[in-house]
Structures are given as C-alpha cells and as structure tokens.
Amino acid sequence: MCGINGIISSHTPDKQAVIQRMNQRLSHRGPDDEGQWIEGPVALGHRRLSIIDLSAAGHQPMVSACGRYVMVYNGEVYNFQSLRQSINYPYQSNTDSEVILAAWVRYGKASVKQLEGMFAIAVWDKQEQVLTLVRDRMGVKPLYWCNNGQGFGFSSEVRALLASGLVEKEISESALVDYLRYQTVQTPATLVKDIYMVPPATLLQYFPNSQHVSTENYWDIRQQYTVVPHTYEEVKATVRQLFFKAVEKRLVADVPFGAFLSGGIDSSAVVGAMAQLSTHQVKTFNISFAEEAFSEAKYARHIAQMHGTDHHEIKLSPDHFLEHLPAALKAMDHPSGDGPNTWMVSKVTKAAGIDMALSGLGGDEVFGGYAIFKRMAQLEKMQALWRLPLPLRKVAGKALTNLRPGVASAKMADLLALPGYEFNKAYAFSRQVLMDKQIGELLTVPLPSEHLPVAWLNQNGTAKHAHNQLLSRVSVAEMETYMQTVLLRDSDQMSMAHALELRVPFMDHQLIEFVLALPDGMKFPVTPKKLLVDSLPDLLPHYIVNRPKMGFVFPWEHWLKNELHSYAQERIHKLAQQPPFNQQAVLNLWEQFLKGNPAVTFSRIWPLVVLAEWSNS
Structure with missing residues (x-):
C-alpha cells in the first residue's frame, strides 16, 4: 500500500x-x-x-x-x-x-x-x-x-x-x-x-x-452474468466458499494485522472468517460512544468474545472527537459527507501496532442491506401510479408532504411529478441528499439539466449491459456511486492518513459476479441480508442478525446542535460568503436544521461543513 x-x-x-x-x-x-x-x-x-x-x-x-x-x-x-x-x-x-x-x-x-x-x-x-x-x-x-x-x-x-x-x-x-x-x-x-x-x-x-x-x-460490473441453475442450498454453499476465499486472500501480509468490528452483520462475518482462517489471535477494534443510542459496543464485544479476539474498544466523547476533528478533515483529500469515523478507528488501530486491517465495507451493497433495496422494489410495484393524470399526482405529492413532512415525502412528491416512472431517476432521487429546489436556492448559478449519478442502463433491459434482476441493478448502482465515490474513497484517504492498509473482502470480484447473477428471490432481504446470513449461520448469531441496524456512524444530529455547534456554525458562515453560494439561503438552511425541520437533517448540513473546511485549506 x-x-x-x-x-x-x-x-x-x-x-x-x-x-x-x-x-x-x-x-x-x-x-x-x-x-x-x-x-x-x-x-x-x-x-x-x-x-x-x-x-x-x-x-x-x-x-x-x-x-x-x-x-x-x-x-x-x-x-x-x-x-x-x-x-x-x-x-x-x-x-x-x-x-x-x-x-x-x-x-x-x-x-x-x-x-x-x-x-x-x-x-x-x-x-x-x-x-x-x-x-x-x-x-x-x-x-x-x-x-x-x-x-x-x-x-x-x-x-x-x-x-x-x-x-x-x-x-x-x-x-x-x-x-x-x-x-x-x-x-x-x-x-x-x-x-x-x-x-x-x-x-x-x-x-x-x-x-x-x-x-x-477490462472488466464490466454491469455485464449480465450467468450461472448454471442452483438450488438454494448449493447457492449458500458457494457464497460461503467464495466469502471465505475472499477473506483468506486478504490475510497474506508480512506485518501485524487486525479488523474493524462494529458488531454488525458484515464486520462480524469478516471477523468470524478471520478467526477460523488465521493461525494467530485476531485483533479487533470498535468505536463506542457515551450516547448509548449510537453505541454498538455491546454487539462488538459479543462477537469478540465468541471468537476469542484481542478486542480494543475506543471510548469516544464529543470533546475527544472535537479535539481530533480538524486533523481528520485535514486528511480529507477530496471532500465527502463521510470519513471522520474511519479516521478515528484507523488512528487507534495504527497506534496499537497494526499496519493492515480488514473491513466489512461492501456487504450492504452486495447483499441488499440498505433500505433502498426494498424501497426500489416497492416503487417498481407502484408504477401504475404514473398512469394517473399529472395534476392529480402533484396534488397527491403535496398532500403527502403536508401529512408527513420530511425527506422521504419530499422525494416521493418529486417522483410523482415526473412524466413517468424510470428506474434511473427513481434511484437518483432516492440517493439525493439535497433536492434540486434546495440546491437552486443555495447557489447563484443555474443547475445542469442532467443529474443522474451514473450513465445507467435503460429500465427495459435492452442495453448491452442489462441486469434482468432488480436487486442486481440496485446493487450495481450502489456500488458505482455511493460505495465507490464515498465509502471506498473515504476509507482509503482516512486509513492511509495513518499509513494503515485497509482491505475489503466483500469487494472480491468473484464473489460479486456470483451474487449479481442470482435471481431476486434468492437474495431478497425479507430478513437482514438473508442470503449472507443463511450462508454463514455459525458466524452470525441471532443476537447480531436481529439487532437494530445502526451503521458505522457518529451521533451527528445531537453533536451538531450541541458540542459541535460553534465549530459547524463558524464553517457554515464561511461557506455562505463564498461564491457561488447565496449567503442568506445557506444560513437559512442552517437555521432550519437547528429548529428541527424534518426535511433538513444532519446529512444535509455536515457535507457543507466539510466543504467549507476543504475549500479553505
């Protein structure tokens, strides 16, 4: 590395x-x-x-x-x-x-x-x-x-x-x-x-x-992979074999190594496989918070005890985080709405004498762990709505936002206002942080008309790189956008800020090819990441599988309104004064967040704080 x-x-x-x-x-x-x-x-x-x-x-x-x-x-x-x-x-x-x-x-x-x-x-x-x-x-x-x-x-x-x-x-x-x-x-x-x-x-x-x-x-994730028909039992056995092989490949190193362990399904699977494959005791690292609602420490401890790892729990307070935040943002080579979490756990991992660590990143994208997989499936079933007259759909969208104010309702209203349903635009809307109306108010320059995050397939599947299965199309869209341009980029720049090599077994292309070729019925997440869990029952106990999904995130909403308030506000004010931003609109968005407007969550504010820090560095 x-x-x-x-x-x-x-x-x-x-x-x-x-x-x-x-x-x-x-x-x-x-x-x-x-x-x-x-x-x-x-x-x-x-x-x-x-x-x-x-x-x-x-x-x-x-x-x-x-x-x-x-x-x-x-x-x-x-x-x-x-x-x-x-x-x-x-x-x-x-x-x-x-x-x-x-x-x-x-x-x-x-x-x-x-x-x-x-x-x-x-x-x-x-x-x-x-x-x-x-x-x-x-x-x-x-x-x-x-x-x-x-x-x-x-x-x-x-x-x-x-x-x-x-x-x-x-x-x-x-x-x-x-x-x-x-x-x-x-x-x-x-x-x-x-x-x-x-x-x-x-x-x-x-x-x-x-x-x-x-x-x-030289390789295309969007090509149509084909497999010989398998029974579900055979598929589970193949997934297990490919996953263990992916982990085993990534254990080759001439330096001490460990793993990030959040206590979720993906990192628990990686640590479990490492424990079975490694000849040495696995070292694991977890971040825990004073805010119990955001702490995954007890789940990580359970997995660490289950596999006998040398477990390191990183206790993080807002004051401690604020102390290190400037250094974390300074390490951000290209800005994004994620990253400081990986910076913190990488810092402690490196300080413990570890030069290489494995991460569970990518499991959600490959095995349908995000809510967007079910949401896109629901939208596909609701296509009849777009046969209703446009004025009626606009009225329905407005009624929805009035009845249930928030980000999800605003996105659905925008979707209903489109001429017809398209997978591409539905996916893009689902992944948007700020909607075009909000961005138009924030900037003094016109928005480009094209806003799809990738040059994607047409929804009828007649393009060269057609996936017939909806879940595979969502997986590829997730991997080509959010995963590659946010998660992987941030993981690289934040781990390498400490000269820590991060390896990601779920990004094994052979595993990905096999799972993308499977029919939706075999991998639909009726329970969390069902196919992965069914394939690794000895690594993923009920206690972990059915826990609330939290993700590897910090309690930003609380911190930005309290301990990090002055830090964030100073940077928001700096950004508001920079062209091409509309100063009053930026400050208004900040105020709406502080007042608890459900349409302005922390994920709409934090990227602005990061952008201000990066552009002034």
Whole structure:
C-alpha cells in the first residue's frame, strides 16, 4: 500500500523538484521508503508502505529486467504468488510489485485481467513512449489525473496533483452541484476543475507525442452474468466458499494485522472468517460512544468474545472527537459527507501496532442491506401510479408532504411529478441528499439539466449491459456511486492518513459476479441480508442478525446542535460568503436544521461543513 505520482512534461525544467513536492504531499501514505525515476520528459514518484517483503528489494519506481518498462504501484495483488510461479522472470524480490511488472513484460496491458486485488498502477513504456494507468475492478484504490498544455500528471491524491503546479485548485461548478446532490462527486469528475479520476476497471493511456488520452474497460460490473441453475442450498454453499476465499486472500501480509468490528452483520462475518482462517489471535477494534443510542459496543464485544479476539474498544466523547476533528478533515483529500469515523478507528488501530486491517465495507451493497433495496422494489410495484393524470399526482405529492413532512415525502412528491416512472431517476432521487429546489436556492448559478449519478442502463433491459434482476441493478448502482465515490474513497484517504492498509473482502470480484447473477428471490432481504446470513449461520448469531441496524456512524444530529455547534456554525458562515453560494439561503438552511425541520437533517448540513473546511485549506 503506497502513494504514486508522475508527470510527463516538456515545459517543466526541474522535474525532480516537482516529484519531490508530490511525494511529500503523499508522505503519510508511505512512511517506509521514497523513490523517483526521471528520464527526458517523464518523472515518476513513489512513497512506500511495506506490507509484502519489507526489504529494500521492494523499492519503487521499479524497472523491468529488460529495461523497457518503469512502474509505480499502489495496492495489493492477492494472487501474486500463483502468478509468480506461472511467469518465468529473473525475480529480485518477493513482492507482488515485481510480479505485476513480470506479467506486464510477458502479456502487456492484457496482464491486468489476471490480477486479483486492489491496485492503482502506472507503467511507462520507454520503447513505445506511452504511459498506462490502471485501476482495480471495484475502485478500492484511487487514481487521479490531469492533462493540459503544461503536461500530463497523475497521483493517488488530488492534493499531490495540485502540488505539481500543473493545475490550480479551482472548484468546478457542475461538480459542486453533484456534491450538493450526492455528498460527493461522481467519477470521473472531481470537485477540482481539470482533475479527473480514472474509473474503476479502466486502462487509461497517454501518448505524449500526440498528447492523446484513450481509455478502455477490462472488466464490466454491469455485464449480465450467468450461472448454471442452483438450488438454494448449493447457492449458500458457494457464497460461503467464495466469502471465505475472499477473506483468506486478504490475510497474506508480512506485518501485524487486525479488523474493524462494529458488531454488525458484515464486520462480524469478516471477523468470524478471520478467526477460523488465521493461525494467530485476531485483533479487533470498535468505536463506542457515551450516547448509548449510537453505541454498538455491546454487539462488538459479543462477537469478540465468541471468537476469542484481542478486542480494543475506543471510548469516544464529543470533546475527544472535537479535539481530533480538524486533523481528520485535514486528511480529507477530496471532500465527502463521510470519513471522520474511519479516521478515528484507523488512528487507534495504527497506534496499537497494526499496519493492515480488514473491513466489512461492501456487504450492504452486495447483499441488499440498505433500505433502498426494498424501497426500489416497492416503487417498481407502484408504477401504475404514473398512469394517473399529472395534476392529480402533484396534488397527491403535496398532500403527502403536508401529512408527513420530511425527506422521504419530499422525494416521493418529486417522483410523482415526473412524466413517468424510470428506474434511473427513481434511484437518483432516492440517493439525493439535497433536492434540486434546495440546491437552486443555495447557489447563484443555474443547475445542469442532467443529474443522474451514473450513465445507467435503460429500465427495459435492452442495453448491452442489462441486469434482468432488480436487486442486481440496485446493487450495481450502489456500488458505482455511493460505495465507490464515498465509502471506498473515504476509507482509503482516512486509513492511509495513518499509513494503515485497509482491505475489503466483500469487494472480491468473484464473489460479486456470483451474487449479481442470482435471481431476486434468492437474495431478497425479507430478513437482514438473508442470503449472507443463511450462508454463514455459525458466524452470525441471532443476537447480531436481529439487532437494530445502526451503521458505522457518529451521533451527528445531537453533536451538531450541541458540542459541535460553534465549530459547524463558524464553517457554515464561511461557506455562505463564498461564491457561488447565496449567503442568506445557506444560513437559512442552517437555521432550519437547528429548529428541527424534518426535511433538513444532519446529512444535509455536515457535507457543507466539510466543504467549507476543504475549500479553505
């Protein structure tokens, strides 16, 4: 796990100084080693966090034995040992990095299809004069790039690209609207104008001679996977096998490791599998709160005792959190409405001597854990409503908001006002944080007409990448948006702020492919994540499965109105004074939150606080 950088520019005379600046901005990602390689217009940089083969033989940038390729790489390839045995190459180390390079020498860019893991890779081909950037299938590891008249640059983080001097920190107005809608910016855009994110499962190539950029997908989550018909018992057995295999792959490390344990279904499953597979006592970490309504500590303790883990409970008070909040937000490379929770647990985990930890992130998206899965199923059944006259539907929507004021009613009213029902728009509305009317009041610039979070399938399933099953379509939508652009990005930047590698077994692409191919009837969450629970009965006791779903969240609503009130208010006032915001509208939204307006919850306010902190940093 590391940080990678690079520039290709004929207009930058002192490339060594530029790469040093970029490396320095990524020092938190790789405290164990630093390297750079410069030749002609090309400069590559690397910061290393040693996880596999801790020796100096893993130094990067790494040059192939033939001298043709130079590589920098961030991540972990879990099947590197089997790949190593299949490729004849004069290895000088035991790293997965060198195996990637050996595969590239033998197979070229086609080699990425053989890699299983989380990775961001950059390979410079000295012979063909082409740079290739690669990102893993699920987008676990980040990779950003920019290209203008001054040159081409790439990095693991936005701030390192800004340090290159190739691009300025100017907020994109269209991306700002996206952020206000979804508490993040959807790939490939970022909040910074002219900086982009390489999409997951994508090869991006840059040709310096023509300054041309091309992209191609090497895997597609939206393709229609097919499986031979199975009985439910056979499906459960396969899910269990694939899940245990996914966890086992992620236990390969030459450093101490542990796991985040919230006490929910997903993290409990991961810890249970780790306990069965590991030859050492598993170390687990949990955050607990003084506010009992938000504390999951008792559930985590139960799982820790059940599997005999070395359990660490992190007692967190508002004062303690406020003390660390500025540092947590400073670590946020790209703003979003999530993150400080992972920063806190990562900090304590690293302080306990752990360099790598497993997380239960992704279980909700794969196995239908969120309320949106049932909500989308209900909407599909209610399509007859959109055959009613539009004026009647608008009246019904207004009556609903008057009868039950709140976010859900406001979204349903907006849906009823559409010409007809569409899966795409229903999903987008369900995931919106601030609705367009609210955003229009907050900004002094017009909103773009297109607001779907992804270029999605048409609902009739006639597109090339059609999923016939509704739950699979929701899963993919969740994974391509909220999971990749909020949860995974925040998990990476907040764990790597402490040089802690985070691995996510539920993001195993083989497990995902199998579950996406299953019919809705086998995985509909009539009980919480039924298929996963049925597949792992020995790991998930009744006490955990039927507990109230809380999620790995902080008691923001209470804190923002009390202990964090002055902190948040100061930043809200700063944001209100920045263009293109309407000052009075921003302050009015804050006041509505403080007064308890059910349509203005903490999730509508906290992203504004984060944005203010990030834009002024």
